[in-house]
Amino acid sequence: xxxxxxxxxxxxxxxxxxxxxxxxxxxxxxxxxxxxxxxxxxxxxxxxxxxxxxxxxxxxxxxxxxxxxxxxxxxxxxxxxxxxxxxxxxxxxxxxxxxxxxxxxxxxxxxxxxxxxxxxxxxxx
Amino acid sequence: xxxxxxxxxxxxxxxxxxxxxxxxxxxxxxxxxxxxxxxxxxxxxxxxxxxxxxxxxxxxxxxxxxxxxxxxxxxxxxxxxxxxxxxxxxxxxxxxxxxxxxxxxxxxxxxxxxxxxxxxxxxxxxxxxxxxxxxxxxxxxxxxxxxxxxxxxxxxxxxxxxxxxxxxxxxxxxxxxxxxxxxxxxxxxxxxxxxxxxxxxxxxxxxxxxxxxxxxxxxxxxxxxxxxxxxxxxxxxxxxxxxxxxxxxxxxxxxxxxxxxxxxxxxxxxxxxxxxxxxxxxxxxxxxxxxxxxxxxxxxxxxxxxxxxxxxxxxxxxxxxx
Numbered sequence: 001x002x003x004x005x006x007x008x009x010x011x012x013x014x015x016x017x018x019x020x021x022x023x024x025x026x027x028x029x030x031x032x033x034x035x036x037x038x039x040x041x042x043x044x045x046x047x048x049x050x051x052x053x054x055x056x057x058x059x060x061x062x063x064x065x066x067x068x069x070x071x072x073x074x075x076x077x078x079x080x081x082x083x084x085x086x087x088x089x090x091x092x093x094x095x096x097x098x099x100x101x102x103x104x105x106x107x108x109x110x111x112x113x114x115x116x117x118x119x120x121x122x123x124x125x
Numbered sequence: 126x127x128x129x130x131x132x133x134x135x136x137x138x139x140x141x142x143x144x145x146x147x148x149x150x151x152x153x154x155x156x157x158x159x160x161x162x163x164x165x166x167x168x169x170x171x172x173x174x175x176x177x178x179x180x181x182x183x184x185x186x187x188x189x190x191x192x193x194x195x196x197x198x199x200x201x202x203x204x205x206x207x208x209x210x211x212x213x214x215x216x217x218x219x220x221x222x223x224x225x226x227x228x229x230x231x232x233x234x235x236x237x238x239x240x241x242x243x244x245x246x247x248x249x250x251x252x253x254x255x256x257x258x259x260x261x262x263x264x265x266x267x268x269x270x271x272x273x274x275x276x277x278x279x280x281x282x283x284x285x286x287x288x289x290x291x292x293x294x295x296x297x298x299x300x301x302x303x304x305x306x307x308x309x310x311x312x313x314x315x316x317x318x319x320x321x322x323x324x325x326x327x328x329x330x331x332x333x334x335x336x337x338x339x340x341x342x343x344x345x346x347x348x349x350x351x352x353x354x355x356x357x358x359x360x361x362x363x364x365x366x367x368x369x370x371x372x373x374x375x376x377x378x379x380x381x382x383x384x385x386x387x388x389x390x391x392x393x394x395x396x397x398x399x400x401x402x403x404x405x406x407x408x409x410x411x412x413x414x415x416x417x418x419x420x421x422x423x424x425x426x427x428x429x430x431x432x433x434x435x436x437x438x439x440x441x442x443x444x445x446x447x
Contacts, residue, residue: 039187040170054163058156080162
C-alpha cells in the first residue's frame with residue numbers, strides 16, 4: 001500500500017519533468033541520440049536506476065518532436081527495428097531555457113517548505 | 126498486475142498489446158515499435174545474459190507492460206490537448222453551418238479529395254504492376270523475392286499514406302511502421318507476412334484508391350464548379366449590365382436560357398445565395414468525406430490485432446477472400 005502511494009506520487013511529479021530532462025540531455029549531447037541511449041544515460045547518471053521508467057520517455061520524445069522542439073532521423077539497426085535519432089532544435093533550446101527557470105523557481109519554492117519541515121515539526125509520528 | 130512477468134521479448138510485447146487493448150490502433154503500433162527497439166537493444170547490450178535474464182530486470186528499468194501502457198495513454202491525451210488549438214465553437218445553428226469556413230480541416234479535406242486522384246493512380250499502378258510482375262516472375266527464382274520486396278515497399282507506402290491522411294484530416298494514424306521481429310527464420314517471416322490480414326487489405330486499399338480517387342475528384346470539382354458558378358452569377362450579371370462584360374458583342378444575359386430566370390430581377394440574387402449555401406454544404410461534405418476516408422484507411426492499413434496474435438481463422442478467411 002505504502003509502495004503504491006510512493007509510486008503514484010513519483011508518477012505525478014514526473015509528468016512535466018521527463019520533458020525537461022530529455023531536452024536537457026539532448027542539449028548537452030554533441031551527437032544525436034536514440035531512445036535507448038538516452039534511457040541509459042539517464043540511468044547511468046543515477047547509479048544505474050532511472051527515477052522514471054524508461055518506457056515512459058518514448059511517448060514524450062515523440063510529443064516533443066511533434067512540437068518542433070526536437071528533430072529526428074531514422075537509422076537502420078542490426079539489433080532490432082530502425083532507430084530514431086533525436087536532436088534538439090533552436091526552438092527546443094529556448095524552451096529549455098524557459099523551463100529551467102520555471103524548474104528552479106519551483107524547486108526553491110518547494111525547498112523553502114520541505115527543508116524546514118523536519119526542524120520545525122520534528123520527527124513526530 | 127497478477128500475471129507472470131514476461132520472460133521473452135515476444136511475451137513482453139504480447140502483454141503490452143493486451144494492456145493497450147481498446148486504445149487507438151495507431152498508438153498500439155507505435156508503442157510496440159518503441160518497446161521492441163528498447164528491448165532488442167537491451168538484449169544486444171548484454172550478450173553474456175540470456176533473453177529471459179535480461180527481461181527479468183525489465184520491469185524495473187523500462188517498466189512493466191501495464192506501466193508503459195499507462196504512460197502511452199496519458200501522453201497521448203496530454204499531447205492531443207496541448208496541440209489542439211482552441212477553436213471558437215459557434216453556438217447558433219447558422220454559426221455552426223457557416224463555421225465550416227473557419228475550420229482548416231475542411232480545406233485540407235477538400236485538398237485531399239483532389240489529391241486522391243493522383244495518389245490513387247500511383248497506388249493502383251504500384252499494386253497492379255507489383256501483383257502481376259509477382260505472378261509473372263513466380264516461375265523464376267526472383268519471383269518470391271520480388272513479391273516480398275513488393276509487400277515491404279507497400280508497407281512503407283501505407284505508412285506514408287497514413288501520415289498524409291493524418292495531416293489532412295487530423296485522424297490519428299501510425300507514426301512507426303510495423304516491425305516484424307528479427308529472430309524468425311526467413312521462411313517463417315514470409316509465412317507471417319502472407320498470413321497477416323493487413324498485407325492483403327493494404328493491397329486492396331491501393332487498388333481501391335483509383336476508383337475512390339476518381340469519385341472524390343469528380344465530387345470535388347463538380348461541387349466547387351457548380352457552387353462557384355452560382356455565386357459568380359450576380360457579379361457577372363452586374364458587370365454585364367454595366368457593359369463591362371460580353372462575348373464579342375453578344376449580350377450575355379439577353380441570350381441566357383431559361384428566360385424565366387434571367388428575366389426576373391430577383392432570380393439572379395437568389396441563385397447567388399443558393400450558391401453560397403451550396404458551397405457551405407459542400408465544405409461540410411468535404412470535411413465529412415475526409416473523416417470517413419480516414420476511418421476507412423485505418424481499417425485497411427492498420428492492424429486491428431497486430432501480427433502474431435491474430436486468430437488463425439481470420440487471416441485464412443482474408444486469404445480466401447482475395
